[in-house]
Amino acid sequence: MEVPLFFCPAFVGIVLFRVRHQVSLSNSHHKLRFAAKNRFFLRLENGNPFKSIRGSFRCSNWIENYPTAPSITQIADAKVIYSVAPAMGHNKESHPECNSRVPAIMNALEKMELTPKFRGSEIIELQSLKPATVDDIASVHAKAYVSGLEKVMDQATEKGLIFIDGSGPTYATATTFQESLLAAGAGISLIDSVVAASKVSHSPPVGFALIRPPGHHAVPKGPMGFCVFGNVAIAARYAQRAHGLKRVFIIDFDVHHGNGTNDAFYDDPDIFFLSTHQDGSYPGTGKIDQSGHGAGEGATLNLPLPGGSGDIAMRTVVDEVIVPCAQRFKPDIILVSAGYDGHVLDPLASLQYTTGTYYMLASSIKELAKDLCGGLCVFFLEGGYNLSSLSYSVADSFHAFLGEPTLAADFDNPAILYEEPSNKVKQAIQKIKHIHSL
């Protein structure tokens, strides 16, 4: 295999080069083969490979000329800033968490004219991404896990694909370690950008990290449920450490419970974790009475919603739970674990959110950040496994960030919806309001 990305100490200064990434792997049982069509564009500077790489990564469809990094004024004038880390080498055939997810989103953004090419200064793609450092990752995960994962990369290279023990099956390939560092780094870079923009503007752009592998199930001591590193949790710690943003409010609307994020901050009063998820879905954690521990008592809110809950339920949750809870907490920044697997068309769960629900969430959370923390807000891609509902929902979230009307009516088919379990939803909301005195 050929991944000549990280060992070019001879390059001095900044060099732009292109690599065709091609891997073919086999073991005695299966032959695994793929030739990722993506190309890596890396700028290498002299020195330690891990510290010196500024890798900007794009899939071949969107290759254009590279402008120099946007200035702070340019970022401050934008309404959306996104980063792309699609982890093309981290893939398993017919696995829902596959490498076509981010390209599908990019195609939809392109088709709906929601890229910088069509929107000029309103939408910026952050192209100079740094992988997260081991220290960044170790702010959330055990160092032994990080070094252990790096070590098993040899085995993954040899076998093509491995499953990591005890991880509620999470696969790894030869590139998983590096690509997971890049995903976490793509989130961190957005934190830097929106914070810098907020110093010169009262309405900095909303950030969106279009990254994988996802992160919210990854627990401090290991990977779990398709997730390798807790991207949102790592970004929360980074925001505190690098920018003095002490109080972080994390909203997780993925259909599954973000148990990794939950565990990372369970006894931390400064990081509020609020998760809505389908009751009884993977991994079965996030019960309504799990509300934090010790000094962090009350700074975790878990709201399991009954199967079939949809747009009406989520609108009520926003008004009666998310908004009052954030207002009371008074965050310095809002981070979002944005999973799109609660969509009615998603194959992995059975909630009934629609494109319109995701537009409403994006728009409400953006307003909340504007009211409470100078507009500081970054979304992180988590789940979402129907490529079309995933990509249209992300695109319509962009419309919300731009302050433009929703196009949900073009995508949503009300005929496939059935009646929401409104009594059960009402009971769950009453109960959570009681537990958290909302």
Ligand SMILES: *[C@@H]1O[C@H](CO)[C@@H](O)[C@H](O)[C@H]1NC(C)=O
């Ligand atoms: C995704 O949604 C489309 C409708 O937009 C549907 O035709 C397709 O079967 C769905 N795919 C999966 C994997 O659920």
Ligand SMILES: CC(=O)N[C@H]1CO[C@H](CO)[C@@H](O)[C@@H]1O
């Ligand atoms: C909140 C919670 O129950 N978290 C669990 C997430 O999964 C890990 C690994 O199985 C458990 O150790 C945690 O207790």
Ligand SMILES: [Zn+2]
């Ligand atoms: Zn999920």
